[in-house]
Amino acid sequence: MFKKQSIFLSLILSVIAFKGFSQQSVPLSLKMKNVGFTFNLNAQGTPVYQISYGKNEAVKSSVLGFKLDQGISLAENFKLLKADSVTVDETWKPVWGEVAQIRNHYKQLTVHLVQQGQKSILLDIVFRIFEDGLGFRYEFPVQENLKSFVVKEELTAFNMTGDHKTFWIPADFDSNEYKYTSSPLSAIDARKWGLISSGTIEGNIPDQSAVQTPLMMKAANGLYINIHEAALIDYPSMQLHVDKSTFGLSSSLVPDARGNKAYMRTPFHTPWRTVIVSDKATDILSSKMILNLNEPSKIENTSWIKPMKFMGVWWEMQVGRTSWNYTDQMETLHGEGKYVPNGRHAANTENVKHYIDFASKNGIEGLLVEGWNKGWEEWTDDKEEKFDFVTPYPDFDVKAVSDYAKAKNVKMIMHNETGGSATSYERQMDTAFRFMNRYGYGSLKTGYVSGIVPRGEHHDGQWMVNHYIRSIKKAADHHVMIDIHEPTRPTGLHRTYPNFMASEAGRGNEWNFFSDGNPPEHETILPFTRLIGGPMDYTPGIFKLRDYAPGVPERQMHSTLAKQLALYITMYSPLQMAADIPENYSAHMDAFRFIQDVAVDWDDTRIVEAEPGEYITIARKAKGKNEWFLGAITNGEKRETVVKLDFLDKNQIYTATIYADGKDAEWKTNPENYQIKTIKVTAKSVLKLMLAPGGGAAVHFRLLTNPKL
Structure with a gap:
């Protein structure tokens, strides 16, 4: 409240x-x-x-x-x-x-x-x-x-x-x-x-x-x-x-x-x-x-609303390794009502347990699973009835997965893609939310890819604006936090409905796999534009920055690995995704430590420096802790940023763990080159951070409890 x-x-x-x-x-x-x-x-x-x-x-x-x-x-x-x-x-x-x-x-x-x-x-x-x-x-x-x-x-x-x-x-x-x-x-x-x-x-x-x-x-x-x-x-x-x-x-x-x-x-x-x-x-x-300018919270008891980090059975499908759909033979499905598995379906029980194990071991609170429910074979078709929001594919055991996640202390995140069919989703909302409550899903990601049904309406029109709010209210009634993809851009309504944690409504990190990607200056512009109205589910944290797309070797992240870490600070969201697959994190566990440590809720924020299209440096103090995190990013230009640490407590000594671009790092040719070092600093210290082209730096400041050590 x-x-x-x-x-x-x-x-x-x-x-x-x-x-x-x-x-x-x-x-x-x-x-x-x-x-x-x-x-x-x-x-x-x-x-x-x-x-x-x-x-x-x-x-x-x-x-x-x-x-x-x-x-x-x-x-x-x-x-x-x-x-x-x-x-x-x-x-x-x-x-x-x-x-x-x-x-x-x-x-x-x-x-x-x-x-x-x-x-x-x-x-x-x-x-x-x-x-x-x-x-x-x-x-x-x-x-x-x-x-x-x-x-x-x-x-x-x-x-x-x-x-x-x-x-x-x-x-x-x-x-x-x-x-x-x-x-x-x-x-x-x-x-x-x-x-x-x-x-x-x-x-x-x-x-x-x-x-x-x-x-x-x-x-x-x-x-x-x-x-x-x-x-x-x-x-x-x-x-x-x-x-x-x-x-x-x-x-x-x-x-x-x-x-x-x-x-x-x-x-x-x-x-x-x-x-x-x-x-x-x-x-x-x-x-x-x-x-x-928004009204105070309409939700009286907000104790169930908790910011968190999460992983997802998601990126492997984005890059084409596996699929959302269970079958490729729709003619068999329509003719006999039987699914013939394609062998590439990602949201299967064993694969999901693999993600749960990694998240549990590494302190990541939540797991999103996309492609678990029937309907993905024809989800972009121009028809009204696309998805069933309570019926899983044959290889996904809802109860077994929920029980396993609970035993591993991982919170499952529901996914309801509508394919743009808002009318169908509204008819099924009550059933869908009761299903979430039954199996312990406290968070939900919705999606509206494709044209809107009712036909002729638009994602950003009055009818859909009201639909998004109905979904937020329905989620609140069932104590479910919500993250909306493909909606209208936010306007501060997360004050009035604090279970509305984040939304997409912008060109996210996955576009680096699609088409020609996001240019390096993209993330220096988004905080001045898309994020002005509210948090963005940008899906940062991609560690395999090249050669992840079979058959399209030219596609890559327009970012260094250090910049992917810095985005957890510069791209604000209380719901932050560790977007890559477990294997790619396992190859860089020293850098993954920052994702494990970084907070998602804050007591203070300092905008150290910023210029749209060029650079941003932000420092944030973790909620209830004397810990600060700093993120600095640049566009396609190499840059030295000088940061005064006067936001730290006076007369205290901190350790600063710096995750920076390596000497020869560059987003296009050497993006995974990074270096990590730890130094002692005070409020009087000045950090000089070298940012590679398309690069960045992330810093974790911890209070040194025994300065003599």
């Missing part, structure tokens, strides 16, 4: 009633440290806002509004009825996270507007200004002239001051798994990489000038600007259309099968639109604004 430590919760500082103001009303402004914000109604009665940082403009005057069904345009002719303001300063404790407690300090301005016309419509806009940015949302109060309605377009704009350097992926309605492009706003081409989702490029990426959020930008004057959203519930995902001539960004909501965006009934409020801004890149990564 989220426990608020009420340091100070201010009363309303002012309730300001503005009545009888003209459409050219006096601007309303708020400021928190360097961040300033102004609201106004322009000459047409259109709501507009502006954001500044210090003396610089961050977001130029930008319009707000909607187009609804029945020809209703909420874009002009508004009048200000009144405005309320409040200041809040409180501290709360997350169930798990990057820090032990979070300060939620903001000033809020609510403007109550009425659109003048034959049928007056009420619209409130709530702005919250923080020291690191602005969040705002629309609220539709109960009213006589607007009850049920359809959102056709949201007109929210974010007008930039110039042709900023931008880190972006295409606005695909059904996938976030694209490589990031770094370019000026004016050079954005959403169809640059073709289409990787199911469907057609015209249907899934209809706007060639649209990008996904979180969108990361850097202005010529040094400002870092990140645009995203918070608390996405009962509404479609927000993407952004880019006007390449004016550098203006505008909200572009993901449509449903009919082309509509959202179906609403008053009272209703949208998700928060968020703008994080700073002149330091490190501030973007340390921001907790999106979490603060």
Whole structure:
């Protein structure tokens, strides 16, 4: 349960009633440290806002509004009825996270507007200004002239001051798994990489000038600007259309099968639109604004929610050694109802026990098994009924595996791939979760590969947004933690539903096996983009970095082994996978020690240095321990990073075990070359870490209990 430590919760500082103001009303402004914000109604009665940082403009005057069904345009002719303001300063404790407690300090301005016309419509806009940015949302109060309605377009704009350097992926309605492009706003081409989702490029990426959020930008004057959203519930995902001539960004909501965006009934409020801004890149990564804009936990008893590391019967199938499906002869199955085994099925009882043995021996808490249940032979077909979530293949003994794992103190993780058929999964959810409870599965990974059923809906549309939340709530009802793959990108909802541990919603580590992989700068961009809204199940820890794909020798990890270790720190998740197979870890048990030791829950996090697309260094303090872990990664360039250890306790001596790139390490030609050494350090020490091209370094700091030894 989220426990608020009420340091100070201010009363309303002012309730300001503005009545009888003209459409050219006096601007309303708020400021928190360097961040300033102004609201106004322009000459047409259109709501507009502006954001500044210090003396610089961050977001130029930008319009707000909607187009609804029945020809209703909420874009002009508004009048200000009144405005309320409040200041809040409180501290709360997350169930798990990057820090032990979070300060939620903001000033809020609510403007109550009425659109003048034959049928007056009420619209409130709530702005919250923080020291690191602005969040705002629309609220539709109960009213006589607007009850049920359809959102056709949201007109929210974010007008930039110039042709900023931008880190972006295409606005695909059904996938976030694209490589990031770094370019000026004016050079954005959403169809640059073709289409990787199911469907057609015209249907899934209809706007060639649209990008996904979180969108990361850097202005010529040094400002870092990140645009995203918070608390996405009962509404479609927000993407952004880019006007390449004016550098203006505008909200572009993901449509449903009919082309509509959202179906609403008053009272209703949208998700928060968020703008994080700073002149330091490190501030973007340390921001907790999106979490603060989400509601506190709706789960009262959270004692069963536990971060953990896990392994998986997974990577061997990704690289083609074995298969998810049990048979290759579907004609026999359909003709006689009998399975003819292909001899390559990975999720068999004996193989799973082999993984359990390794995990148990090496202190890895959990094990995920994919491909255990019937349906994998036709899982990507365009049909509705694909999987049975309680019936195993003939070679997988659910009870025997569960009993064996329990005896070995390993927690089994359930896998429910839907193949995109959300309707079928919803019909089977209750049965599936009762099955998990029966056999002791406390964690679940779901998946939505392929096109969505109901047909015509999209992964990022309103219907699926609600489906994901239904699955999270159902999991909570059964005390099951959940990790969702192929969903919409997260928006901080893990504060409200802390059993929502992680999601994919981005281009994960397995893409280094697919196609041309992830370029070395990929992991230096993801924390500024995909991870802004929540943890990512990136699946780090691959140790065999080349020659793992039979028949495709050119495929390899765009990473050194030391960087794979560093990702456990720089790519935050409370659910971290040791993604490789046991045999590949057995060959490097000295390096595997870091995966055994690294924490997954934290009391403190320090962003030491960061620059999107170039480098990131992060230090984290383990929950309840005086131990720190540090991860440093670079792009394709060799780099020396100098780290002051002033985050360590003063007047204490620590041992620092350093897992670093070897002298001749390089991601392409010599990726598995690493070195390990242990030295003594204090808070006054400075570490110099050499990072190879595509490389990194991981450090474990332990308090030295007897400095004389």
